[in-house]
Amino acid sequence: MILTRLFCDVDDFCQTFIPEWEKTLIETGERKRKKQQRCISCSEIITLIVYYHQTGYQTFKWFYQRYLLKHLIKYFPKVPSYNRFIELIRDILVPLTAFMQSRCGQSKGIAFVDSTPLCVCKNIRIPRHKTFKQEAQRGKSSTGWFYGFKLHIIADDCGEILSFSITKGNVDDRKPVPKLAKNLIGKLFGDRGYISKKLTELLATDDVELITTLKKNMKPKVIAAFDALLLRKRSIIETINDQLKNIFQLEHSRHRSLTNYMINIVACLVAYSYQDKKPELNLRREDLLPLL
Template identity: 55%
Template sequence: MSLEALFCDVDDFCQVFLPQWEREQLVCGERQRRRPARLSVSEMMTIIIHFHQSHYRHFKGYYLGYVRPHLKRAFPGLVSYQRFVALIPSVLIPLCAYLQQRKGPATGIAFIDATPITVCHNRRINRHRVFKKIARRGKTSMGWFYGFKLHLVVNDRGELLAFHVTPGNVDDRQPVPHLTQGLSGKLFGDKGYISKCLFQTLFEKGLQLMTPIRKNMHNRLLTLFDKLLLRRRALIETIHDQLKNISQIEHSRHRSIGNFMVNLVAGLIAYTHQPLKPSLNLTHPQLMLLNKPR
């Protein structure tokens, strides 16, 4: 997606969202300065999202090495790097609202998985201060980490349906009922989501949880389509890989919680703008056959 097209889409959203957001904000009664910023909210959002599409490894190099030398005509009100970093937390709410409208449609087939978001190396846990009160140690199949977990739900086209961020020690099954609100059909996950209670809770809402079985579990009958879809869980793992290696949602250079959340949300938005996403390439008749009650 070009920079011009991205700005137009973001600016159209801001023209509708910002006036409504400002009307609903609480007033403390104190007189405050409301000096207009040199950069508009839509311009800041565009720069932040475009960074996650630019393949730069860190924002400072992107802003100083690309934005200021090459995008001065596109953004005539550019500020210094230090000032821009200070303004980043102010666009968190608009970015979250914009991400909500970027979600894909529910197709009756969904995949769920969690991935660790490491905030520092394990050797520096005791010295880490930025996320000391909220980050936690967790363990995955790859070992221990310190930070958070990003829980994602995507459809068969690789489009984002829901996301949730939790401390690293939270069980993968805990946020599932919240993540799957409004979804129906079939939900495919790995062995970490095996739970009779969770299965029953989702089944009562019209969502069937499908997972592989452990060695000590009794075998169960599955249709051929369900078995094939269980083998395609790598779809969401590919999305996690793209978010970390292309959209740069994970790094250890954060200096505030607000900037961490902006970086994460903007990375998810950048992914939703990808023209080609990991997909199962299922046709509409195939989807109807999969969702047909038996």
């Protein structure tokens, strides 16, 4: 049932999006060899990539060879070999990202922002790392130094992802916030890493109130009791990051190309969006609605 629903959603989206997207592609004028028609559609590729994150397998190769070719072959009778499938994956980055954006929730007045490091290798192996040598950067999080990228997420009190962004590891957490909060309304809660007078004023022009925790050397600030309570519940977005890494295989060091790495991250977010029970604060109860 989960696989059928997933494929129907993906296929309906791709039938509308891909023809319009292909119209916007710019041709260089060079003559190209005519590509052989695929034996598997973009909808099927996206479905399998997302479904892999829902099965709990640690590696995609094991999922493909030990599960897909044995138990799902009746649903996907024309799947190619594993190596050929990996070659086809690179073509679905844009449709997959657009599909995830369509899965993002709508702002309901309360949102939480946070970033999580995505290590591409252990620190001791940084000098020998070659796959992301031109893209990955060193950064520092609350748990120490790392080498790789950052995933920035804004989520609401119901556990729905509202927007997301992927940056290099050395990018300041505050930099992508204005773009992430473009369609937000109400209040945005973050940790002390988002303290910025300039950012607060910039978000205020879009009617978004940024509320953060304070550093130890800062003077106490008077805020509403309900806002103080929500600041203490900011850990909900950390729970989301924890589930993405430990349940949906968001972070691992086996990638061999940047495109497949980005596809893995976005597919992980799509798989999370289909989770039936997400972390939530239960603020939408009838007895709490007057406070909202």
